[in-house]
Amino acid sequence: MYEIFSELNLDELVSSINDEVIEWRRYLHENPEVSFQEENTALFVYDKLKSFGNLEISRPTKTSIVARLIGDYPGKVLAIRADMDALPIQEENIMKFSSKNDGIMHACGHDGHTAMLLGAAKLLCNFKNQIKGEIRFIFQHAEELPPGGAIEMVNAGVLNGVDQIIGAHLMSNLETGKIGLKYGPMMAxxxxxxxxxxxxxxxxxxxxxxxxxxxxxxxxxxxxxxxxxxxxxxxxxxxxxxxxxxxxxxxxxxxxxxxxxxxxxxxxxxxxxxxxxxxxxxxxxxxxxxxxxxxxxxxxGYSPVINDHETTSLIEKTVCEIFGEENRILINPIMGSEDFSAFLNEVPGTYFFVGVRNEEEGIVYPHHHPKFNIDERALKDGVKIFVQAAFNILNN
CATH class of the missing domain: 3.30.70.360 (Alpha-Beta Plaits)
Known part of the structure; x- marks a missing residue:
């Protein structure tokens, strides 16, 4: 593990912004927007990123955001991606932050993905003077609707100069605290x-x-x-x-x-x-x-998600360092699809799952269900992996 992060320090760092990450996720959940219409979502993300400092922020498409954190030392370029769009589903959850937009719901966890990457960006901005290379934060629109936002962003040049890319998906059939990894073919x-x-x-x-x-x-x-x-x-x-x-x-x-x-x-x-x-x-x-x-x-439509062996190995080591080998799950391929494949078609990388299932709390519904929800403790897990993986990969 990179020397600035003992397990205790990483946990302390992530805990220090955990309330904010949850607050961001709840705001996004309450204000969902469907694919190619994420204008307010993109504005929210832009404003948060701007407040962090040390970032070069751009709008490669109408409803997407890219933020570049360029370290003080030369090195590789790592991209980290989160998708931001919601689904045309009427929410059936009764919560203080249930969707306010009729017929639209974050029923796949993209609100959590966005909040986790915002959290990682906020923390990593504080370590600009210790970063070798660049971390590029990609906030992608329209994952749920082919042809998808990823291919648009690739065509807009967001991967220019990128050496590796990683991304995560909150997963409803994986218990909170478990991280799912797959070498090679992962999603169809x-x-x-x-x-x-x-x-x-x-x-x-x-x-x-x-x-x-x-x-x-x-x-x-x-x-x-x-x-x-x-x-x-x-x-x-x-x-x-x-x-x-x-x-x-x-x-x-x-x-x-x-x-x-x-x-x-x-x-x-x-x-x-x-x-x-x-x-x-x-x-x-x-x-x-x-x-x-x-x-x-x-x-x-979307190509298969084929994970690169080297990047997956680095993420596996990171997960074991943070959570222990017993919480690293090597999963089987699944027949679901993801337009993260458009990024992997251009540069090596890996996609992994972060467990959000909590049967005691009734958080058991599958993705795209009107009662889908996440165990918000998992947001902290995702932020930890993004932050630690950034240092492990750039310093590999």
Whole structure:
């Protein structure tokens, strides 16, 4: 552990601003804004950063913030990222700081991410004269809505000169005090498809005079499910989920068309490339067999999150130093997605989880649930890791 931080001193430093970090999180929770509309959130973050001193602050996009802390000694550049957007969900929690914005809620912990990074920035600003290199604090907009804010920030040049990047996500299925790490593939790529099947509608009493797109569509759905089980190597993880099936306007009318939508999750580039080809084969074969036509819209979304080994190792050592090996959890990959991958596609880095689950307090609801909440003790854990990791990485 870097010499200025004994375990006691780090705990004292973080404890000294813990009330502020909680206050910031509660303000953000009470005033959520959805993706690409985080104007007040960005202004709040900007004003806080400006008050810390020693930072060069910029606005690379309309609703994002970057703050640069340039140390007094030459060295590497480390970026630390937090996302800031909320979700279009009506909150069901009853708290003094429940969302004031109807139909909008911080149901994924981004309020906590922002507060933790603000806390780390405030503390690290005091050590400018001991920092080798630069720490770049990235407050990102629009993680929840593809194409996502990360790719916009990359295109705006926020990673220029960056050597490594780290980020954290508060995690509802991990107990408070536990930190989840993963070497290599951590979160899946997420892609989307929409299939339109064109038949010939008619009266429900005379299906023989129609080309029924509903019947054809059900066969398409069934056969798409065979792709993962029969066309993808069992060792290669993939998921295809049909989540939408829309068609028809009356119970006695066979419609002219139906639409089918869904999500695809995968890790390997070759699997990701192959799946839309296989979906097309299925749709083409089924529709041709029944004399129907089709259109497919396929959108590649967030790439897989692939953690760099060296950076992950440094974070693992940091976590063990602070919390002990018993609280470092090596997790399995998950099929959720994250646009932090856009940063990892440019520079090496790692993404890790900070536990926020507290069954005694009833903090058990999953992400994106209207009763999602976090154990605020975890905010201190995240700040500790960011602060200590910054010194460990820059002085490695």
């Amino acid at each position: 790529g997420a892609d989307m498809f929409k299939i339109t099947i064109f038949g010939e509608g008619g009266h429900a009493s005379q299906p023989n005079q129609t080309i029924d797109p509903i019947l054809i569509g059900t066969q398409v759905v069934t056969n798409i499910q065979h792709i993962v089980s029969r066309k993808i190597d069992p060792i290669d993880t993939a998921v295809i989920s049909v989540t939408q099936f829309n068609g028809g306007t009356a119970v006695n009318v066979i419609p002219n068309f139906v639409t089918i939508g869904g999500s695809v999750r995968s890790f390997k580039p070759e699997v990701r490339k192959r799946i839309p080809e296989l979906i097309e084969q299925v749709v083409n074969g089924v529709t041709n067999a029944h004399g129907a036509k089709y259109e497919i819209e396929y959108h590649f």
